[in-house]
Amino acid sequence: MTSPQTEITTPLQKLEDARFDQIGIEVWMKRDDLNHPLIQGNKWHKLRLNLDQAAKQGQTQLITFGGAYSNHIAATAAACYERGWSSIGLIRGDELANNHQAWSLTLKQAQRHGMQFEFLDRQTYRLRHHQAWLDALQQRFPNAYLLPEGGSNEFAVAGFEKVINQLNQQCEGWTDLFCAVGTGGSLAGLAKYASPNQTVWGIASLKNADYLKPQIQNWIGSSKQNWRLLTEFHGGGYAKSNSEIMLKTKQFESKFQILLDPIYTAKLVWAFNTLLEQNHFQAGQKIVLYHSGGLQGCTD
Ligand SMILES: Cc1ncc(COP(=O)(O)O)c(C=O)c1O
Structure with missing residues (x-):
């Protein structure tokens, strides 16, 4: 298919925060929400x-x-x-x-x-x-x-090769990539094309998401173990939220001027913040948060 979108390289936006400097990590957001107004992320x-x-x-x-x-x-x-x-x-x-x-x-x-x-x-x-x-x-x-x-199917998974190629060009040596998970197709695609020493972290937006793991591994189609699925950040379940998620979303949106959707990327940012507060990260990590869009459902 020939569409101008095919060639778009979306920005990799650096997120500046004193807490990152204290630990010695660098953090970016891959702005795939900007790749199309309707067929986003x-x-x-x-x-x-x-x-x-x-x-x-x-x-x-x-x-x-x-x-x-x-x-x-x-x-x-x-x-x-x-x-x-x-x-x-x-x-x-x-x-x-x-x-x-x-x-x-x-x-x-x-x-x-x-x-x-x-x-x-x-x-x-x-x-x-x-x-x-x-x-x-x-x-x-x-x-x-x-x-x-x-x-989500094998063609969907293959579509993420372009995302990883872009990231590799934009951020040499990135170590960790965080993405939101519904069916797990995006996580599988990102992990499939990332190198084995890079870790792709999926944040499940739905409850009891462990059942997705065999299918994700199947899509990756190898014994590659460069991915994790975190299932404790669903915030009550699919399309549910809580006051902490909403607060963290507001803080993030006003600090970085990046809108988040409440179902997926809000939970991604909440999970990342929680892991940061739990001292999960170490100096030298180069972390990318994947903005997968979803904003078209937020306004009429
Ligand atoms: C904005 C957004 N992010 C993430 C996801 C999860 O993607 P996947 O179903 O590939 O896990 C979806 C679901 O389609 C979505 O709409």
Whole structure:
């Protein structure tokens, strides 16, 4: 696919804080929230090679899955809209079908970009990983390209090679990279292309996320052990928050003039701050926080 975004190198913004100087660490934020107003951050990297693959197969309709607050749903709708393709979102929660007022900004925005919705009850939604159910769906839409929940698959994972290449050029010798985790596709991609002596830390935004680990290792596709999944920073669960997270988000946003989304990057920054306060870091570490976007769901 030829899109100007393919060539964008997003800024690596240095974060200055006396606490970093005291320990002797350096910290940056990789501003992938700036790569596109709608297909932001990790979404762009996860969709890029999937869109190429669909085009190769002559498919100009995408079907994907998500909850009402899924940035992936919004990004898929926008990407299809840009190309004049159609998109269908299978959304968790049949109670939303006749209750437009309860729709999130994310759903409203996806609808503006032409996405058609089918609202599934929670039991049916659970079938999204079952091959027989997916086969039946493909039969209903024979020309559609099916994208899994969160857009995470091997093409999504491969999309992160560009991010790591950019980081290696922008920050020689970086040692640690922190990213937010939903399905784990982004963490897997970053770890896959990072070198074995660099550590990629994933901060799970959802509760009880340990079940993601085998799939993440599978995507990395090797015995590479340069990644960790931290599961204690979910703040109450997916799309939940607490007063401490909100306070840390406000402090970070006003100090560095960088907006965070409440579901993912707010928890990433909270986790990093907590680890800093627990003296987790050592002199010489060069740490990058990955801004994966998600801000399009924060404003109408
Ligand atoms: C802003 C943002 N950051 C991080 C993630 C997590 O990405 P992944 O599902 O690849 O773990 C998402 C989910 O799509 C997201 O919207």
